[in-house]
Amino acid sequence: MALFEHIEYDNHEQIVFCHDKVTGLKAIIAVHDTTMGPSLGGTRMWNYASSEEALTDVLRLSRGMTYKSALAGLPLGGGKAVIIGDAKKDKSEALFKAYGRFVNSLGGKYITAEDVNIRTADIGIVATETPFVAGTDGKAGDPSPHTALGSYLGLKAAAKHAFGSEDLKGLKISVQGVGAVGFDFAKYLADEGAQLIVCDVNQESVDRAVNELGATAVSVDDIYDADVDIYAPCALGATINDATLKRIKAKVIAGSANNQLATPAHDKIVKDMGILYAPDYVINAGGVIHVCSEAANFTLEDTSARIKNIYNTLDKIFTRAKDEDRPTGEIADEMAREILAKKLAEKKAAL
Numbered sequence: 001m002a003l004f005e006h007i008e009y010d011n012h013e014q015i016v017f018c019h020d021k022v023t024g025l026k027a028i029i030a031v032h033d034t035t036m037g038p039s040l041g042g043t044r045m046w047n048y049a050s051s052e053e054a055l056t057d058v059l060r061l062s063r064g065m066t067y068k069s070a071l072a073g074l075p076l077g078g079g080k081a082v083i084i085g086d087a088k089k090d091k092s093e094a095l096f097k098a099y100g101r102f103v104n105s106l107g108g109k110y111i112t113a114e115d116v117n118i119r120t121a122d123i124g125i126v127a128t129e130t131p132f133v134a135g136t137d138g139k140a141g142d143p144s145p146h147t148a149l150g151s152y153l154g155l156k157a158a159a160k161h162a163f164g165s166e167d168l169k170g171l172k173i174s175v176q177g178v179g180a181v182g183f184d185f186a187k188y189l190a191d192e193g194a195q196l197i198v199c200d201v202n203q204e205s206v207d208r209a210v211n212e213l214g215a216t217a218v219s220v221d222d223i224y225d226a227d228v229d230i231y232a233p234c235a236l237g238a239t240i241n242d243a244t245l246k247r248i249k250a251k252v253i254a255g256s257a258n259n260q261l262a263t264p265a266h267d268k269i270v271k272d273m274g275i276l277y278a279p280d281y282v283i284n285a286g287g288v289i290h291v292c293s294e295a296a297n298f299t300l301e302d303t304s305a306r307i308k309n310i311y312n313t314l315d316k317i318f319t320r321a322k323d324e325d326r327p328t329g330e331i332a333d334e335m336a337r338e339i340l341a342k343k344l345a346e347k348k349a350a351l
């Protein structure tokens with residue numbers, strides 16, 4: 001397996017392969033970049049088919065965290081970790097304690113939090129072995145309301161660019177997934193007079209959106225055919241793909257879901273279709289801002305100002321993408337790299 005030559009290596013600072021002989025823990029911690037500060041990113045537990053697949057995933061995700069935190073203006077770098085295993089069968093207190101000792105061995109270069117298949121209770125066990133954790137129970141708490149607020153503000157920035165006004169009154173918006181983030185997000189839209197079309201695999205969540213927000217429900221498959229101005233993916237990743245793009249009628253895609261594009265190539269494909277795409281890691285940064293507020297002791301005002309700034313960041317991305325006739329995701333990545341390069345130059349000058 002290639003390491004320095006790995007296609008996703010992208011100059012990672014440190015990659016730690018963790019193996020605990022007693023518990024059988026196998027994990028990879030990837031620290032992509034600490035130019036802006038200690039790397040922060042969640043730990044994912046997944047039954048990867050191979051260690052190659054796990055490595056590719058963690059490298060891609062940790063770089064994503066570097067870009068996300070840089071564009072959110074946070075004093076954080078990017079990192080991520082994966083535990084290789086079946087979350088239904090392989091979790092144990094001893095395993096998370098062993099993992100916590102590996103996180104601790106990095107001395108704060110990597111701060112962990114929850115991610116797919118990891119609960120705050122699991123992170124609570126990790127926290128018994130290391131202080132380098134964020135998002136534990138009883139501290140900053142659930143990031144979803146802040147993710148919803150940031151995503152709503154980001155959607156308004158997209159509406160301004162696509163339709164000439166950020167006023168959502170009368171706009172038709174489909175919200176795919178009305179869970180922790182999606183419901184609060186949809187409530188902001190409904191409060192502003194948007195017409196909502198929602199779907200969810202959970203019927204209770206659908207009923208709540210229909211009853212409390214006056215939304216119209218459609219099936220999880222029909223959401224792609226909805227005749228709407230804006231499509232807001234707030235559930236799964238990879239919903240922007242060749243098949244769905246044949247059906248999506250919206251002129252804007254702006255929602256909270258992670259990894260919305262099925263492949264990097266879909267960034268240009270949506271642009272060429274005349275759809276304005278709000279890059280996922282920019283619009284959904286409210287969550288990492290929330291978690292950072294715990295790690296960096298932000299005041300409530302500071303946290304709130306950073307979340308509101310998601311609007312301004314997207315505004316800049318959309319303006320530059322239009323001026324340069326380039327895809328929005330490409331511009332976002334470039335802007336993140338510019339922030340990192342500037343900080344690195346400052347650090348070199350200070351030597």
Ligand SMILES: NC(=O)c1ccc[n+]([C@@H]2O[C@H](COP(=O)([O-])OP(=O)(O)OC[C@H]3O[C@@H](n4cnc5c(N)ncnc54)[C@H](O)[C@@H]3O)[C@@H](O)[C@H]2O)c1
Nearest residue numbers: 143144147177179180181200201202234235256257258287
């Ligand atoms: N929670 C956060 O602070 C945060 C931060 C950044 C990004 N995100 C991303 O936002 C998205 C939503 O996160 P969440 O915390 O609200 O999760 P959640 O699990 O609370 O909500 C997801 C909702 O989507 C529904 N769903 C699942 N499959 C579906 C399908 N095929 N079609 C329609 N609905 C479906 C679920 O039933 C659930 O109601 C995820 O992609 C997550 O990675 C969340």
